[in-house]
Amino acid sequence: MKYPLTLKVNGETYRLEVKPHRSLLEVLRDELDLTGTNDGCRTGNCGACTVLLDGAPIPSCLMLALDAEGHEITTIEALSAGGELHPLQRAFVQRGAIQCGYCTPGMILSAYALLRENPHPTEAEVRRALVGNLCRCTGYVKIIEAVLAAAEEMASAEVGSR
Numbered sequence: 001m002k003y004p005l006t007l008k009v010n011g012e013t014y015r016l017e018v019k020p021h022r023s024l025l026e027v028l029r030d031e032l033d034l035t036g037t038n039d040g041c042r043t044g045n046c047g048a049c050t051v052l053l054d055g056a057p058i059p060s061c062l063m064l065a066l067d068a069e070g071h072e073i074t075t076i077e078a079l080s081a082g083g084e085l086h087p088l089q090r091a092f093v094q095r096g097a098i099q100c101g102y103c104t105p106g107m108i109l110s111a112y113a114l115l116r117e118n119p120h121p122t123e124a125e126v127r128r129a130l131v132g133n134l135c136r137c138t139g140y141v142k143i144i145e146a147v148l149a150a151a152e153e154m155a156s157a158e159v160g161s162r
């Protein structure tokens, strides 16, 4: 049996019918074709499926899609809306913080949530914000550097626009 679900994702409203056991991750990928949200462990341990729920990072594999009704979901696709990469995405590319890329959407969304709350984080604060996002490739150093570089770029863009 399926139930009606109204989902708000990246500013769009979707009306769907979903089975009650389907996770938010499954519905984003399979029903909405938002495949930037990656499917990793499905146990809440890897962070590959991270999305923002009302601005806060969550593992979408652990949330039932039906429970997401009434909330604002943001996926990695929202960050490059208009075809331009977000400063975080650019910094990841420029600093070599991407290898296989499987962890990258989740890393970037966790970092994005951090920088919205705290535009000038310390290295320790970046590390803490990314604690739920595992990377098997990069060793994390370049990821941390990329987040700090993006924070700096975003802060100078902010100063320049005043």
Ligand code: FES
Binding pocket: 038, 039, 040, 041, 042, 043, 044, 045, 046, 047, 048, 049, 050, 059, 060, 061, 062
């Ligand atoms: S797939 Fe959700 S935390 Fe790993």
Ligand code: FES
Binding pocket: 097, 098, 099, 100, 101, 102, 103, 104, 134, 135, 136, 137, 138
């Ligand atoms: S770049 Fe491969 S898991 Fe992070």
